[in-house]
Amino acid sequence: MSTTTATTTREITFTAAAREALSEAMAADPRIFVVGEGIGARGGNFNTTTGLYELYGPMRLRDTPIVERGFVGMCTGAAMTGSRPVVDFMFVDFILDAMGELINQVAKMQYMSSGRLKMPMVLRGCIGISGASATHHSGSYYPLFVNIPGFKVVLPSNAYDAKGLLTTALKGDDPVLFLEHKLVLNNKGHVPEESYSIPFGQAAVVREGTQATVVALSSMVKKVSDACDSLAKEGISIELIDPRTVAPLDVDTVLQSVHKTGRLLIVDEAFGPCGVGAEISAQVTARGFDDLDAPIQRLNGVHTPTPYSPPLEAAVVPDVKQIVQAIRDLLAE
Amino acid sequence: MSNITALGKEQHLALYRQMLEIRRTEEQLAKSHQAGLIPGACHTYVGEEAIATGVCAHLTHQDAVFSTHRGHGHALAKGVPPREVIAELFGRVTGCSRGRGGSMHLFSPEVGMMGTSGIVGPCILQATGAGYTSKLLNTGNVGVAFFGDGASNNGAFHEGLNLAAIYDLPVIFVCENNMYATEVAFSYATRNTEVAERARSYGMPGVAVDGNDVVAVYEAAAEAVKRARAGHGPTLIEGKTYRTRAHVEGMRDGGYRTQEEIDSWKARDPITTYRARLLEAGLVAEAEVNAVDEAVRVLVEEALEFAKNSPYPDPATVSRYIFSEASA
Numbered sequence: 213m214s215t216t217t218a219t220t221t222r223e224i225t226f227t228a229a230a231r232e233a234l235s236e237a238m239a240a241d242p243r244i245f246v247v248g249e250g251i252g253a254r255g256g257n258f259n260t261t262t263g264l265y266e267l268y269g270p271m272r273l274r275d276t277p278i279v280e281r282g283f284v285g286m287c288t289g290a291a292m293t294g295s296r297p298v299v300d301f302m303f304v305d306f307i308l309d310a311m312g313e314l315i316n317q318v319a320k321m322q323y324m325s326s327g328r329l330k331m332p333m334v335l336r337g338c339i340g341i342s343g344a345s346a347t348h349h350s351g352s353y354y355p356l357f358v359n360i361p362g363f364k365v366v367l368p369s370n371a372y373d374a375k376g377l378l379t380t381a382l383k384g385d386d387p388v389l390f391l392e393h394k395l396v397l398n399n400k401g402h403v404p405e406e407s408y409s410i411p412f413g414q415a416a417v418v419r420e421g422t423q424a425t426v427v428a429l430s431s432m433v434k435k436v437s438d439a440c441d442s443l444a445k446e447g448i449s450i451e452l453i454d455p456r457t458v459a460p461l462d463v464d465t466v467l468q469s470v471h472k473t474g475r476l477l478i479v480d481e482a483f484g485p486c487g488v489g490a491e492i493s494a495q496v497t498a499r500g501f502d503d504l505d506a507p508i509q510r511l512n513g514v515h516t517p518t519p520y521s522p523p524l525e526a527a528v529v530p531d532v533k534q535i536v537q538a539i540r541d542l543l544a545e
Numbered sequence: 546m547s548n549i550t551a552l553g554k555e556q557h558l559a560l561y562r563q564m565l566e567i568r569r570t571e572e573q574l575a576k577s578h579q580a581g582l583i584p585g586a587c588h589t590y591v592g593e594e595a596i597a598t599g600v601c602a603h604l605t606h607q608d609a610v611f612s613t614h615r616g617h618g619h620a621l622a623k624g625v626p627p628r629e630v631i632a633e634l635f636g637r638v639t640g641c642s643r644g645r646g647g648s649m650h651l652f653s654p655e656v657g658m659m660g661t662s663g664i665v666g667p668c669i670l671q672a673t674g675a676g677y678t679s680k681l682l683n684t685g686n687v688g689v690a691f692f693g694d695g696a697s698n699n700g701a702f703h704e705g706l707n708l709a710a711i712y713d714l715p716v717i718f719v720c721e722n723n724m725y726a727t728e729v730a731f732s733y734a735t736r737n738t739e740v741a742e743r744a745r746s747y748g749m750p751g752v753a754v755d756g757n758d759v760v761a762v763y764e765a766a767a768e769a770v771k772r773a774r775a776g777h778g779p780t781l782i783e784g785k786t787y788r789t790r791a792h793v794e795g796m797r798d799g800g801y802r803t804q805e806e807i808d809s810w811k812a813r814d815p816i817t818t819y820r821a822r823l824l825e826a827g828l829v830a831e832a833e834v835n836a837v838d839e840a841v842r843v844l845v846e847e848a849l850e851f852a853k854n855s856p857y858p859d860p861a862t863v864s865r866y867i868f869s870e871a872s873a
């Protein structure tokens with residue numbers, strides 16, 4: 213899906229790939245600056261900016277006090293006046309302190325100004341449950357943003373997509389949430405050295421199959437892929453789709469797949485009620501009802517605050533075993 | 546009281562004209578609201594015109610102003626024509642926000658009017674961000690936030706002033722202390738009603754001025770803008786003032802303040818007192834101010850006609866501008 217033909221690739225981590233996109237964009241555009249806690253000389257809690265402070269200095273790698281609302285509001289004014297801020301939240305749970313600025317200001321600014329102001333802002337942070345991070349460091353929250361007109365929401369699941377999608381975010385003029393699941397940060401993948409961008413709203417068909425379609429988001433792509441591997445040994449053929457962005461959401465690709473398979477399961481760690489799976493399900497039902505041979509099913513994280521203790525934590529996140537079972541159930545319908 | 550002899554005749558007439566343009570435009574808006582021509586809210590700035598006028602006199606169209614729910618005066622002083630303000634409140638496509646905003650969302654980036662706001666507080670942070678752009682891209686522009694006494698108790702005040710101070714940003718924070726937030730007295734909402742004193746906590750200068758004296762505001766703003774443009778960081782200005790109309794048009798205005806208090810502030814009206822001072826000091830001739838009065842009357846009358854005769858926006862465009870056109 214890249215817009216340039218890449219030649220040289222290496223195996224690097226998701227984090228390194230995203231950092232490469234950021235550094236390339238910052239080198240090309242002096243209007244880009246990053247704010248966050250510990251993103252300067254320290255290089256970011258999740259190494260999102262390692263090495264960039266030395267390249268671009270304190271005005272462009274701006275350590276902040278602990279004022280999530282304050283720096284989001286500041287970046288709003290900066291974006292309105294011609295800068296291109298990147299807000300690094302570290303854990304995306306902290307974004308909740310800035311929700312008023314985000315929903316009332318950032319998302320609505322272009323509309324309120326009848327398109328005469330732009331709002332180029334990238335809002336990035338880690339999402340997801342892992343490593344006993346407990347309930348203030350493990351939220352995903354993207355359905356909240358999908359519900360609001362004015363945000364683009366990106367959920368990269370691998371290193372190649374991370375670089376290409378972040379490049380698109382940094383080149384665009386709209387607010388983009390770039391949400392990085394903790395479990396994919398260190399996963400390696402083949403990533404071109406050259407700059408490339410991946411358009412928003414184009415799902416990836418991760419593996420082709422015939423008997424059922426599974427849509428998986430973020431960290432669930434890898435888990436579903438593992439589940440498909442094990443089912444393939446029994447001759448069960450599953451088509452796996454990674455939407456990559458949930459706003460905009462590429463329902464067309466899902467519909468095409470369901471046209472072929474007749475069955476659909478959506479696997480998402482985030483909460484089920486009013487979630488991305490509910491939206492996909494509604495749209496597929498509305499537009500592809502005749503293609504369906506069984507009710508659409510969802511497998512979500514348990515609708516509860518995230519518990520700390522490892523056995524409790526394991527109980528709230530869909531695992532490979534549950535995914536395999538959900539697929540078997542769907543095929544039995 | 547300010548030294549009015551420090552300014553020349555042209556400056557005085559310009560300040561007078563600007564205040565009067567705000568006053569006459571808003572008197573028209575109030576009438577239009579009563580007549581049902583304004584479908585939404587309308588908070589007037591009547592009595593506070595000296596503050597927007599005295600500050601914006603120092604700004605170019607590249608300087609960015611961020612304002613509040615009580616923002617007609619800021620928009621007009623920044624250079625949005627009365628016709629675009631009136632048309633916007635009428636919901637017409639010729640309004641400064643093309644009918645998407647209304648009174649609390651007046652946008653005109655072309656003249657550096659970066660929005661009035663339906664939410665109390667964010668303008669303080671956004672002006673700080675304009676200061677950040679100025680410093681990042683080395684433009685020499687300043688960011689200005691206008692906000693009320695009520696907003697000075699909001700977290701945005703603390704966060705914005707602190708950020709502007711630690712990064713030495715070219716920002717002017719202008720608190721319009723009219724002693725009330727809706728019906729809540731400022732003396733009820735804080736233990737220290739001297740907003741300017743809070744500047745010390747952030748390590749920036751804080752200046753309290755008579756917000757009904759346009760020359761006093763003008764002089765305080767001159768100093769703050771000069772400081773900001775020279776790279777010496779932000780300033781907090783507190784203008785002590787009063788709104789003489791209700792919080793919002795159509796709202797009952799009784800109970801929380803006395804008629805004597807209102808009358809005492811009406812006697813200190815920023816426009817009539819200034820006019821009298823200028824004439825008394827012989828700095829302008831009566832014929833000259835009369836000519837301004839007449840020009841403003843005609844301007845607002847024409848603006849009203851323009852707004853009334855303007856079309857509404859096309860409903861087919863309702864989903865336009867959610868995202869940048871390039872990406873749509």
Ligand SMILES: Cc1ncc(C[n+]2csc(CCOP(=O)(O)OP(=O)(O)O)c2C)c(N)n1
Nearest residue numbers: 615663664665693694695696723725726727
């Ligand atoms: C965050 C938020 N809370 C409440 C309101 C409702 N509200 C509108 S104006 C206002 C009072 C504002 O007082 P002040 O800041 O002193 O400005 P003034 O109206 O006196 O000019 C309130 C509470 C709002 N618009 N935004």
Ligand SMILES: [Mg+2]
Nearest residue numbers: 693694725726
């Ligand atoms: Mg007030």
